[in-house]
Amino acid sequence: MKLSIRLLADCDTLSTADELAVTLCREFACLSPLSFLLPKPFWKSADIFELNFTLYPFSQNIFYQIMKRGDERWMLLGPEPRNAAIWIKSERNMFLAPEISWVKMVLH
Numbered sequence: 686m687k688l689s690i691r692l693l694a695d696c697d698t699l700s701t702a703d704e705l706a707v708t709l710c711r712e713f714a715c716l717s718p719l720s721f722l723l724p725k726p727f728w729k730s731a732d733i734f735e736l737n738f739t740l741y742p743f744s745q746n747i748f749y750q751i752m753k754r755g756d757e758r759w760m761l762l763g764p765e766p767r768n769a770a771i772w773i774k775s776e777r778n779m780f781l782a783p784e785i786s787w788v789k790m791v792l793h
Contacts, residue, residue: 686792687741688717688748693727693787694734702734705784712754712781713738716747733786748792755780755788768792 692709696702702724713719717740727733740747752759752770758778762769772780772788780788 686743686745687739688743688751689791689793690738690740690751691789692736692738692785694724694736694782694784695732695786696724696734696784697732699724699726699734701784702736705734705782706736708782709736709738713740713751716740716750717743743792745792748790751790 690713694702694705696705706721706724710719710721719738719740721739722737724734724736727735748770752772755772755778758775759770759772761767762771769789769791771790774780774786779785
């Protein structure tokens with residue numbers, strides 16, 4: 686089993702997105718071995734970057750540990766057992782870094 690994590694982050698430059706990716710690698714590496722793709726500009730906006738991580742070997746417990754690092758604004762998706770979740774930033778919440786505006790996690 687593996688966990689795919691896709692994040693969108695508001696970053697002014699690619700170097701800022703790279704720094705965020707390093708920070709997130711450190712955060713996720715504490716939980717599980719991982720792989721990641723280099724940040725790339727999001728197609729809708731030049732100041733939004735997409736970051737993708739895959740954690741494995743993976744346990745469902747890590748899925749919920751990662752959710753707890755944000756607030757309670759996660760939307761669980763899919764039939765039971767829930768295998769995906771989305772988080773969207775609002776004025777009063779943050780997930781791991783202030784630049785992160787959207788997250789989707791999917792168990793495979």
